[in-house]
Amino acid sequence: MSVHSSTRTQVAIVGGGPAGLMLSHLLHIAGIESVVVDNRTVEQIETTHRAGILERDSVRLLVDSGASDRVLTDGHEHGGISLRFGGVSHRIDFQKLTGASVWLYPQTEVFVDLHRARTRDGGDLRYGILDTEVTGVLDSPVVTYTDAAGARHEIAADLVVGADGSRSVCRDLVENARQYYREYPFAWFGVMVQAPPSAPELIYTRAAQGFALISQRTDTLQRMYFQCDPNEDPAQWSDDRIWDQLHSRLAGSDGFRLQDGPVLERTVLPFRSFVQSPMRHGRLLLAGDAAHTVPPTGAKGLNLALADVRVLAEVIERAIDKGDGDALDSYTERALSRVWKAQHFSYWMTTMLHRVSGATDFDEQRQLGELQTLISSNAGSTYLAEGYTGWPHH
Template identity: 85%
Template sequence: MSNTTRTQVAIVGGGPAGLMLSHLLHNAGIESVVIDNRTVEQIETTHRAGILERDSVRLLVDSGVSDRVLTDGHEHEGISLRFGGVSHRIDFQKLAGASCWLYPQTEVFIDLHRARTRDGGDVRYGVSDAEVTGVTDTPIVRFTDADGARQEITADLVVGADGSRSICRGLVADAHQYFREYPFAWFGVMVQAPPSAPELIYTRAPEGFALISQRTDTVQRMYFQCDPGENPDDWSDDRIWDQLHTRLSGEDGFRLKDGPVLERTVLPFRSFVQSPMRHGKLLLAGDAAHTVPPTGAKGLNLALADVRVLADVLERAITKDDDAALDTYTDRALSRVWKAQHFSYWMTTMLHNVDGASDFDEQRQLGELETLVASEAGSTYLAEGYTGWPLH
């Protein structure tokens, strides 16, 4: 029994959702234990999201995780929408009075990991064979720790923050799964080159979508639409740059700055929501409960928004014996999730080409983009959605 730990909240998954929740619970005086099957080094070196909404930045800073985002991150006051070979700036500050921040998920992890370490948090990395039982009664999480010893956590409540391949999701009885697949994927590259632009460029071209993002003065992140079946190893640097240059070219003479490709991956994407997000003493957060196509930069932000609500609900349930608070979680979280699902779907379908689309479909898509950039109301909708709706 020496391998048994007792805590108030057991959290499966130490991504942004799990670590931020553990931090917020600590601020509220509630104990938690987090487990993650990856090592710190694996998480720190896996490139994923890069854009934080205004309120995600506030959450990191105001909750005491770190204010490094304000010094090391880059405030972006807009994006460019590029189509017909011309860029159109969407000015977030002018339209929505808000910005977003370029701050990679790897940095968010480093900040959260440091904050949990600083505050004496119990986070077990590199675990394996995790299983969760007793979610309607006495939750128990069993796993093998990084040294190979079998461990057990007993808790009042358990949170599944274990990402898009969640083992916790399946424990929610009678759940409904909403699902949409797309006939394309993103080819993502990390390249060694100077920035080509100060802000993100979302491009719709006859050859397909492309996104130009930034990381540092010497390394950039770029994506282009591809077939989900593509093998990244079949793509030489020249072939990748050929696709990117073609999609970004235009009458304004814009040209990407190129260089060696450091990393290449194919990212399939889909829209997914599971409801409810709670069953008995188990609650889901982040990608474990929902995933969005990356086009709207919402996944990481939704994970942080979920746990902000969840921390409040858990605090009321634990410190005020208010179990009814748990019942409110799904509706409170999903109201934002469905807004983000629509926004991500809309950005995706507006900017990507679908095989077999007719010339009518293509002209209609261009008509939508023209309307959007010409209309202050249309551009404001994009600016508000991209920088994030206020957290209530």
């Protein structure tokens, strides 16, 4: 097929999710041009529910870079979470332990803000495209794609960034990459429900039946999850069956009452820990879920994507504007030092709160012992608070 248009830019970005859009925004501030391509439409991305919790420095990045001020007005500051086990909730007070908070601000809103900021600043964003191909990553990268009308386009760039999420095609172009995996024998059943909030902050629950998480969205919409088998079919779950699971896992002696209502959406979310290293190959760099995924328990995925591109924007600026040829070399090490801390944190939160089939009585009691230690130890609670609110961006 003949090529309908050719564009030349400094950085071609594959994937216009939070990582790709934030990178494009930060590069624009640094005076560096980019083009973003994404094979989903803006509407599809705006209506797909995913992350909800932003770390302190993710909020600062959104605000200080001029991408969002809504996060401070429409987002909800949470100064802690509850850990619920043995039928009783125990609050971990982030503010008291670390002086930091997290913000409940859905990923869909982060996307809306970033998309609006790039559109306001005249960004070249191409959504709803097909058949992305990336070539020439060692010396002269070219991204080629088909538009919705079937015409083929190409973008030649100095650098190409793969911010194309957990099913990245870009990461397969990194030769001799090492991949680290961990699979988990469970998944999360996620629901969006029409109900008032049951609590002002998130409740992470460990129950005999398995894990549950009570989260919030608005005054009338709530997001909840419970541990399930990875092969569970959401279509087999009636509202009553879902509420039976959630009510029984949240039951307890402290008077907590879970508010219920119609289930508007149900999905099964697979669990995986994954890291690919290096995150650079020639003129190709990876960012966000394209290079690493974490289980959602620690609320780290979106935050890691934003932390990656903060470092990436800085090294690209040094490489392009200041001719610092070594800058790109430092990216993998700088990004992965945070990624591995977050991998550990997410793994730790997951294993502390989920039930594994085949667990012995010893395993069950040890897990409860760990939770008791955590809530009764200042050092233990502080570790959780530091990890959850996020290690400072450097």
